[in-house]
Amino acid sequence: MIKLLELIKKNFKLLVRAKVSALVIFLGPLLLVSLLGLAYSQSSAFKLSAAVYSDGYTPLSDSLVEKMINQDFRVEKQASSEHCIGSVKMGETQACIIFPAGMSVEEDKSNEITFYVDYSQINLVWLMLDVMSARVSERSEEISKELTGDILSRMWFIEEKIKTSRSDAASMKTQGETITASSSGMQTGFKRLDISVDFSGIDLEGAKNSSAGIKSALADIKSLAANLSTSTKSDFGSIEGSANDIASMTNQSDVIAETDDIDDAVNDVQDAIEALVENVDADADNASGKADNVIAELNAISLLLDQTKSKIAEVKNKRDDLLTNFDSLSASITTINANIDTLQGALDEALQKINAVKGKTAESVAAPITTRIEPVTTQKTHFNSLFPTLLVLVIMITGILLSSTLIIVDKKSRAFLRNNFTPTSYFTFNLSTYITSLIVLLIQLLLFVSVSAFFFETDVLASIWLILLLVLLTCTVFVCIGMFIGFLFSTEETVTLASITLATVFLMFSSAVIPLESLPAYLKSIAMFNPFVISEIAFRQSIIFQLGFSEIMGSLGFLAAYAIGIFALLILTQNALRKLSFMHFTRLHFGSSSFAKKKKGSAKLVKPEPPRKKDINELAVKK
Amino acid sequence: MFWKKEVAATPVDKGLSKILKNVTSLNKQPLIMVKNISKSYRKKLVLKDVTFEVFSGDIFGLVGMSGSGKTTLFQIMAGMITIQAGDVLIRHDITGPKKKQDLPDYLSVFRNPYIIKRNFGFASQLPSFYEHLTVEENLQMYGSLYGLKDKRIKENTSHLLGLVDLTDERDTIAEELSGGMQRRLDIACSLIHDPKVLFLDEPTSDLDPIMRKQIWKLILEINKKGTTIVLASHILEEVESLCTKVAIIHDKRVLGYGTLKELKGMFKRGKKSKGTLTDLFETLAKKSETA
Numbered sequence: 001m002i003k004l005l006e007l008i009k010k011n012f013k014l015l016v017r018a019k020v021s022a023l024v025i026f027l028g029p030l031l032l033v034s035l036l037g038l039a040y041s042q043s044s045a046f047k048l049s050a051a052v053y054s055d056g057y058t059p060l061s062d063s064l065v066e067k068m069i070n071q072d073f074r075v076e077k078q079a080s081s082e083h084c085i086g087s088v089k090m091g092e093t094q095a096c097i098i099f100p101a102g103m104s105v106e107e108d109k110s111n112e113i114t115f116y117v118d119y120s121q122i123n124l125v126w127l128m129l130d131v132m133s134a135r136v137s138e139r140s141e142e143i144s145k146e147l148t149g150d151i152l153s154r155m156w157f158i159e160e161k162i163k164t165s166r167s168d169a170a171s172m173k174t175q176g177e178t179i180t181a182s183s184s185g186m187q188t189g190f191k192r193l194d195i196s197v198d199f200s201g202i203d204l205e206g207a208k209n210s211s212a213g214i215k216s217a218l219a220d221i222k223s224l225a226a227n228l229s230t231s232t233k234s235d236f237g238s239i240e241g242s243a244n245d246i247a248s249m250t251n252q253s254d255v256i257a258e259t260d261d262i263d264d265a266v267n268d269v270q271d272a273i274e275a276l277v278e279n280v281d282a283d284a285d286n287a288s289g290k291a292d293n294v295i296a297e298l299n300a301i302s303l304l305l306d307q308t309k310s311k312i313a314e315v316k317n318k319r320d321d322l323l324t325n326f327d328s329l330s331a332s333i334t335t336i337n338a339n340i341d342t343l344q345g346a347l348d349e350a351l352q353k354i355n356a357v358k359g360k361t362a363e364s365v366a367a368p369i370t371t372r373i374e375p376v377t378t379q380k381t382h383f384n385s386l387f388p389t390l391l392v393l394v395i396m397i398t399g400i401l402l403s404s405t406l407i408i409v410d411k412k413s414r415a416f417l418r419n420n421f422t423p424t425s426y427f428t429f430n431l432s433t434y435i436t437s438l439i440v441l442l443i444q445l446l447l448f449v450s451v452s453a454f455f456f457e458t459d460v461l462a463s464i465w466l467i468l469l470l471v472l473l474t475c476t477v478f479v480c481i482g483m484f485i486g487f488l489f490s491t492e493e494t495v496t497l498a499s500i501t502l503a504t505v506f507l508m509f510s511s512a513v514i515p516l517e518s519l520p521a522y523l524k525s526i527a528m529f530n531p532f533v534i535s536e537i538a539f540r541q542s543i544i545f546q547l548g549f550s551e552i553m554g555s556l557g558f559l560a561a562y563a564i565g566i567f568a569l570l571i572l573t574q575n576a577l578r579k580l581s582f583m584h585f586t587r588l589h590f591g592s593s594s595f596a597k598k599k600k601g602s603a604k605l606v607k608p609e610p611p612r613k614k615d616i617n618e619l620a621v622k623k
Numbered sequence: 624m625f626w627k628k629e630v631a632a633t634p635v636d637k638g639l640s641k642i643l644k645n646v647t648s649l650n651k652q653p654l655i656m657v658k659n660i661s662k663s664y665r666k667k668l669v670l671k672d673v674t675f676e677v678f679s680g681d682i683f684g685l686v687g688m689s690g691s692g693k694t695t696l697f698q699i700m701a702g703m704i705t706i707q708a709g710d711v712l713i714r715h716d717i718t719g720p721k722k723k724q725d726l727p728d729y730l731s732v733f734r735n736p737y738i739i740k741r742n743f744g745f746a747s748q749l750p751s752f753y754e755h756l757t758v759e760e761n762l763q764m765y766g767s768l769y770g771l772k773d774k775r776i777k778e779n780t781s782h783l784l785g786l787v788d789l790t791d792e793r794d795t796i797a798e799e800l801s802g803g804m805q806r807r808l809d810i811a812c813s814l815i816h817d818p819k820v821l822f823l824d825e826p827t828s829d830l831d832p833i834m835r836k837q838i839w840k841l842i843l844e845i846n847k848k849g850t851t852i853v854l855a856s857h858i859l860e861e862v863e864s865l866c867t868k869v870a871i872i873h874d875k876r877v878l879g880y881g882t883l884k885e886l887k888g889m890f891k892r893g894k895k896s897k898g899t900l901t902d903l904f905e906t907l908a909k910k911s912e913t914a
Contacts, residue, residue, distance in 0.1 A: 006767035010753065010760075017755045017796070415761075418751035418812060421701065422768035423740040582703070 003424050007432030008439070011406060015440070032394065032448070049074035051093040053084040055101035060111075064099065064139045085116050094118070141366060149362035159354045166347040173340040180333045187326035195315050197308070204302045208295050215291040218284035225277035225284070232273045236266040387452060388539035389512050391445070392474060396506060396532055398444055399478030400485065400499045403437040407486025408495040411581045420582055426574040430483065434567075437479040438472075445471060466542050466549055470556070474535040476563035480570050481531075487577035506532040534558045652714060654679040654820065654851055655700065656729060660709030662695055669695055671875040673709070677820075677853055677868070682846050684866030685855040686904060691872050693855035694748065697824050700853065702732035702739045713739065741769070744818030744850075748825035750809035754798035758789050758808055761797055762815055769816035776815070783811040787841060803834030810841065814850075821845060823854045827861055839865055859901045871904055 050068065052075055054061050069075050076093060078084040084096035096116035103111050115133075240263045247259030357365075410416060410433070419429065482499060489495045507513060509527040516524050516533065527533060538555035541547040549556070570577075653676035662670040669692045677683045687693050698704045700711050712729035732739045745751075752761040759780060766776030784790040787807035792800060797808060806826060813821060823842065827835040835858075842865055846852050856862050862869055863883065870880035879886055886903055 002767050002773075003770065006764050010756065010764050013760065014753065014755050413753060414749055414751045415753045416751070417747055417749070418745070418765065419768070420703065421740055421743070421745045422765065423737045423770060424768045586698070586704075 003428050004432055004435070007424075007429065008436050011432060011436035012439075014409070015436075032390070048095075049076065049093045051076045051078045051084045051087040051096045052099065053078045053081050053096070054099035054103065056103075057099070058103045060139075060143070061099035061103045064113075067139050088116055088118050091118075144366035145362045148366040152360075152362055152365060155354060155357070159351065162347050162350050162354070166344060166351070169340050169344045169347060173337055173344070176333050176337045176340060180330060180337065183326055183329050183333060187323060187330065190319055190323055190326065193319065195312055195319065197312055199305060199309060202305065204298050204305065208298045208302075211291040211294040211298065215288045215295075218288045218291065222281050222284040222288075225280040229270075229274050229277040232270055236270045239263075239266045385544065388543050389536055391448065391539055391543075392532055392536045393507070393512065394444060394448055395441060395471070395474050395535070396478045397503050398441055399437060399475055400482035400503050401496070402440055403433060403479040403482030404486035404495045404499045405482075405492070406433050406436060407483055407581075408489065408492050411486070411490075411585060412492065416581070416585050420578070426578045427571060429578075430570060430574055433483060434476075434479055437482070438475050441475045441479070442471070462546050463542050463548070466552070467539070470535065470538050470542060470559065473556070473559040473563045474531070474539075477531045477535070477559065477566055480563070480566040483570055484566075484577075487581055506530055509533070510536060512536065529558075531559070531562050534562070652728075653677060654681075654714050655853070656712040657696075657700065658710050658712065660696075660699060660706045660711065662692075662699060662704070662706045668875055670699070670706075673872070673877050675870045675877055675880040677851065679714075679819075679851050680846070680849065681868050682842065682852040682854060682866045684862035684869040685853065685872055686859060686862050686869055687855075687857060687872035689857050691857075692875065693857070693872060694824055696872065697745075697747075697822055697853070697855055700732065701743055701745050701822055702736050705733065713742075741816065742819045744813035744816070744821040746806075746809045746813040746821070746823050746826060748828055750805045752797055752805075752808060752812050755796060757794050757796055758784070758800070758811075759793040761808065761812055765812045766815045771816060779815050779817070783814055786814075786844065787811045788837075801834075803830050803837060806830060806834070806838055807841065810838075810845075814845065818850065820851045820853060823852060825856055825858075826854065827858060828856070835861070859904060873904075 050073055052065055052068075057065075065075055065077075074093075076087065078087060078096070081096075081098055084098060087093045088096045094117070098114045098116070100111055100113070103113075243259035243262040243266075247256040250256070250259075410419070410429075481502065485498045485502065486495055489498055509519070509523070509530050510516065510533045512532075516527050519527060534555050538552050538559060541552045541555070655677040657673055657675050657677075660670060660673045661668065673696065685693050685696060695704070699706055702711070711732045713732055713735075715728050715730050730738060753764070756764065762780040762783060763776050766779060771779065780793075781790075784793055787810060789800075789804060789807055789811065792804060797805065800808060810821075810823070810826070826842065827838045830838065839861065842852060842854070852865075854862070854866060866883070868880065868882050869886060871878045871886070
């Protein structure tokens with residue numbers, strides 16, 4: 001223990017007496033905190049500059065430029081796209097943005113904005129792209145909202161129209177159904193309508209013949225009457241002649257009177273007959289005339305009947321046609337009804353679809369997902385967010401460099417030979433180097449954390465024990481790695497180079513420079529075992545998110561395994577490493593390998609030289 | 624402690640006399656035995672079948688040209704580097720009387736690094752201490768690394784500073800010391816834990832003659848206090864002045880070892896030699912190269 005303390009004391013004396021080392025050790029972290037604090041002491045956006053160019057600016061492209069200027073960008077309009085890209089190459093701006101000529105919101109217009117960025121400044125590029133894309137996206141979103149608002153208002157109009165049309169369609173359907181019913185009724189009526197007339201019972205020819213027979217009978221009656229008149233006349237003449245003969249024969253007055261009476265009566269009867277014949281003639285003529293009229297009427301009736309028949313036939317045909325048309329009509333109405341149903345269904349579906357549209361406002365359609373970036377913890381400055389990374393960075397760089405330097409300085413020191421000749425174990429020497437590095441690191445971290453806490457209000461006290469454990473494990477890992485480097489190499493230059501190289505590898509394969517997610521999957525999976533990454537994650541979780549012991553158990557376990565593993569390996573190989581170091585030492589100071597190269601007889605015995613005047617004077621002064 | 628003020632001779636009791644007898648008998652046995660060691664660097668042989676013995680109280684010199692393998696041999700003797708063949712053995716009772724009789728008399732330095740480290744002091748040709756620590760801090764730190772108690776560290780520091788004449792420079796940062804002072808501090812650091820054996824690798828190689836002589840005086844003083852010293856040097860004058868026994872290393876092997884008198888006796892016969900160590904070394908080297 002005394003040996004260990006003495007060695008640690010010695011290490012510190014050597015560190016402190018080498019003024020530059022002391023300065024670096026104690027002022028290094030202060031300088032680091034000051035510079036980084038100055039750099040990242042604000043949480044506002046960075047003042048970024050961008051060059052812009054367009055073959056034809058439009059209000060839209062101008063509005064985007066305006067938006068960027070309002071967002072604290074320094075925007076330079078360039079004369080050509082070459083100048084624009086050239087400004088990025090020259091480092092005058094961080095990005096060149098080329099707007100398409102005549103940029104506007106029109107149909108079939110792509111409006112592609114091209115960003116030219118310098119990917120060699122990868123972090124800046126992402127920052128630029130992020131910030132500038134956000135500005136462009138803002139304007140783009142505004143335009144989207146306008147367009148979507150227009151589309152939506154049209155959609156609501158269509159919805160209203162569909163609703164109206166849907167009720168019209170319903171009404172049409174009802175009417176169609178009524179028409180179908182009416183049509184069906186009419187069809188039934190028409191079907192039931194009996195327009196068949198039996199004309200067989202009408203014997204107009206018989207009537208005409210009968211009329212002609214009547215007329216002929218009348219002519220016969222007339223002729224018979226004429227004959228009767230004639231015959232009666234002759235009979236009555238005969239009667240009268242007879243009466244006259246009688247009277248003449250009798251010449252009696254009575255008989256003459258009687259014969260006269262008979263004559264008179266015959267005359268009267270003749271006259272009556274003649275009058276009757278005349279009446280019969282007249283009546284026969286009249287009847288004949290009427291029979292002619294009847295015949296004429298019958299002819300007319302016959303004609304009308306024929307016409308009626310043809311019309312009835314025509315009506316029948318028409319009815320049949322109508323019935324056929326009714327079928328067609330019925331089918332058509334059925335089709336119309338079905339179509340109305342389909343239309344209604346389509347309208348219903350359209351309405352349903354419109355109702356199913358989730359975004360009812362332009363905002364919700366144009367930007368259905370709105371993002372709001374909120375820090376999981378409220379850090380006042382960028383410095384506080386960077387604090388865990390910086391902490392691990394300080395531990396890694398100081399741990400590796402300091403321990404490797406301590407080893408190589410010890411190895412190259414004249415005292416190394418004597419150290420090896422003391423009965424002090426290698427373990428004690430190694431442990432002293434480890435503890436010295438650990439103490440220096442703790443001093444550095446104390447300074448670092450104190451300054452950070454004082455100026456940037458970094459809170460590490462919340463989980464101080466966990467952080468101390470993490471510090472111990474992380475320091476152990478990096479200090480042991482540094483010690484290995486110190487043992488393996490033989491000169492300070494190679495040790496420093498190896499330390500810096502290894503630290504750079506650790507740093508490059510971590511999220512401190514570029515996100516690990518940007519690495520290929522296999523490299524990422526390897527990088528996840530990087531002690532820098534593991535410790536950075538653990539510190540971030542414990543300092544920023546203030547997670548507990550159980551929550552960062554995984555990282556702690558890994559770190560502990562690393563620390564124990566590397567420390568154990570160091571102890572197991574310390575003899576071999578020390579022998580290697582001794583070999584380096586003897587080669588350096590005694591040139592042991594040069595023994596073999598010495599030529600025979602090249603070495604000489606040295607005879608004493610007379611003392612130099614200067615040396616004698618010095619000795620005299622000393623004495 | 625050997626640098627403590629010597630107590631005036633007092634009548635010794637029986638026990639002390641027994642111990643002294645044991646020590647005398649032990650001194651007849653070598654403290655360190657280097658037995659047939661061979662060492663290669665990347666298949667290139669650097670040392671071949673090297674054998675010699677170091678006795679307690681000796682200032683044992685390893686002489687050889689620069690790059691002849693002295694430092695390698697030193698590091699092997701201190702158990703710092705491994706070898707392909709042979710062994711380096713150290714007398715077990717170096718740390719005190721043997722507690723268990725069944726333990727071997729000699730221990731291998733390669734298998735008992737902690738015993739070696741506790742009883743050996745090592746000062747390489749490159750002063751080995753922390754240049755940014757003060758003289759006193761270096762001594763205190765190494766005292767702690769050797770597991771000494773705080774009180775003893777303070778005592779040893781104080782006495783050692785006096786011994787190496789750095790008392791006035793105790794608060795000086797080590798890198799600000801002159802070359803000679805740095806060398807003395809290095810020796811002080813290697814003596815902080817009262818080692819039984821002190822290895823000095825080219826202790827004066829880059830020092831001016833005055834400083835060199837100061838270091839020689841210091842070495843003699845340390846040895847006088849009872850510390851066995853193994854010294855490697857390519858400065859023959861140094862070896863000749865200091866060492867009681869010498870091993871000459873050339874062309875990967877030990878050409879001969881013994882006291883200077885013995886060595887001179889071995890090779891003087893029949894040769895036109897002035898009898899200095901330089902002549903002896905040159906004769907042996909030439910003989911070896913001819914062979």
